Amino acid sequence: MSVLGISAEEEETYRHFLRHPGTPADDIHLRIHTDQDTARRCLDRLLELGLLRHEPDSGSIVPADPETAVTRLTDLRLRELYEELQQVTRSRHIVDALLAEQGPRAAAQQGVEQLGDLRRIRSRIDDLAFFARDEILSVEPYTELSPANIDHARPLDMRCLRRGVRIRSVVLRKALDHRPTRDYLRELVSHGAEVRVAEDVSERILVYDRRTALVPLDPADTSRGALLAHESGLVANIIALFDKIWDQAEDLLSVVGEAGRDREEYVPSGVERRVLDLMVSVGKDEVGARELGVSVRTYRRHVADLMRVLGAASRAQAALLARERGWI
Numbered sequence: 001m002s003v004l005g006i007s008a009e010e011e012e013t014y015r016h017f018l019r020h021p022g023t024p025a026d027d028i029h030l031r032i033h034t035d036q037d038t039a040r041r042c043l044d045r046l047l048e049l050g051l052l053r054h055e056p057d058s059g060s061i062v063p064a065d066p067e068t069a070v071t072r073l074t075d076l077r078l079r080e081l082y083e084e085l086q087q088v089t090r091s092r093h094i095v096d097a098l099l100a101e102q103g104p105r106a107a108a109q110q111g112v113e114q115l116g117d118l119r120r121i122r123s124r125i126d127d128l129a130f131f132a133r134d135e136i137l138s139v140e141p142y143t144e145l146s147p148a149n150i151d152h153a154r155p156l157d158m159r160c161l162r163r164g165v166r167i168r169s170v171v172l173r174k175a176l177d178h179r180p181t182r183d184y185l186r187e188l189v190s191h192g193a194e195v196r197v198a199e200d201v202s203e204r205i206l207v208y209d210r211r212t213a214l215v216p217l218d219p220a221d222t223s224r225g226a227l228l229a230h231e232s233g234l235v236a237n238i239i240a241l242f243d244k245i246w247d248q249a250e251d252l253l254s255v256v257g258e259a260g261r262d263r264e265e266y267v268p269s270g271v272e273r274r275v276l277d278l279m280v281s282v283g284k285d286e287v288g289a290r291e292l293g294v295s296v297r298t299y300r301r302h303v304a305d306l307m308r309v310l311g312a313a314s315r316a317q318a319a320l321l322a323r324e325r326g327w328i
Contacts (some may be wrong), residue, residue, distance in 0.1 A: 004073035013042040017063040111231030128208045129156045136167045137207040144178035170249045174235040185267045196249035213238040275302045276328045
C-alpha cells in the first residue's frame with residue numbers, strides 16, 4: 001500500500017484490525033511488534049484517513065472495508081497529484097511567452113485546433129476534465145446515456161466534484177424519460193453538480209475553466225470531428241451562448257417533479273441509501289460525513305436533498321418514509 005501513501009507499519013496495523021477487529025488500542029504495539037509511540041502514530045493516521053474508526057457504543061476500533069479504504073486512499077493520492085499538476089498548469093504564461101517567440105502567425109495557429117478522430121476527441125475531453133480547476137460548462141442534447149457512457153463518465157465527474165470543480169450542464173428534457181440517464185443526472189446533482197433541462201436544444205458545447213471550448217465541426221454530424229478553441233474571443237462567444245441556453249433552461253429536480261416522476265418512482269442511488277442508513281445509525285453530521293468520506297457540508301446537502309425527495313419535514317420523518325418505501 002506504499003503507492004497509496006501508507007507506510008509499512010500503518011499497513012500492518014490496518015491488516016491486523018482486518019483480522020482482529022475490536023483489538024484494544026492500548027496493546028496494539030504488542031500485536032504488531034513495535035514501540036508504543038510508533039503504534040500510536042499509526043493509529044492516529046489511520047483514524048484520520050478513515051481506514052479505522054471508533055465504534056460509538058463500545059469505543060473499540062474497527063476497520064473500514066478494504067474497497068472503501070483503497071478508494072479513499074486513491075482519491076487522496078489523486079488529489080495530491082492533481083495539486084502538483086495545478087502548479088504545472090499555472091505556468092501557462094511560460095507557454096505563452098515561448099509561443100510569442102515564434103511570431104504572430106504561429107501564435108494564431110494555436111487559437112483553434114481541429115480534431116477529426118473520435119477516439120482522439122474522447123481522449124482530449126478526458127484530459128480537459130482531469131485538469132479542470134474551476135468550472136466545466138456543457139450543453140449535451142442526448143436523449144439517453146448508455147451504461148458504457150455512464151460508467152465512463154462517472155469517475156471523471158465525481159473526481160471533479162470532489163476537487164471542488166463546479167459543473168453546470170444543460171440536457172434535453174427528453175433524456176429524463178430514460179430512467180438510467182435520469183438516475184445518473186440525479187446522482188450528479190446529489191454530489192453538487194448543477195443540471196438544467198431544455199425542451200429543444202441542438203447545440204453541443206463543452207467549456208473548461210473558461211479558457212478552452214469544444215464544439216462539433218458539423219452540429220448535424222458529430223462524427224466529422226470537433227473544434228477545440230483556445231482563442232479568448234471565440235471562447236467568450238461560446239460561453240455567452242451557453243449562458244443564454246442556461247438562463248432559459250429549468251432546474252432538473254423541479255422538472256422531474258412536474259413531469260409526474262413522483263417520489264414513489266424515485267430509486268435512490270447507493271450513496272443516498274448509505275446516507276439514509278447513517279441518518280438512522282449516527283447522531284452527528286460530522287460522524288456521518290466521516291463514514292461517507294465526504295465533507296460535512298456535502299453530507300448535509302445529501303440529507304436535505306433526500307428530505308426534499310421524500311417530502312419530509314424532519315430527519316425522523318424522512319427515516320420513517322424511507323422505511324415505508326423499502327429504501328432502508
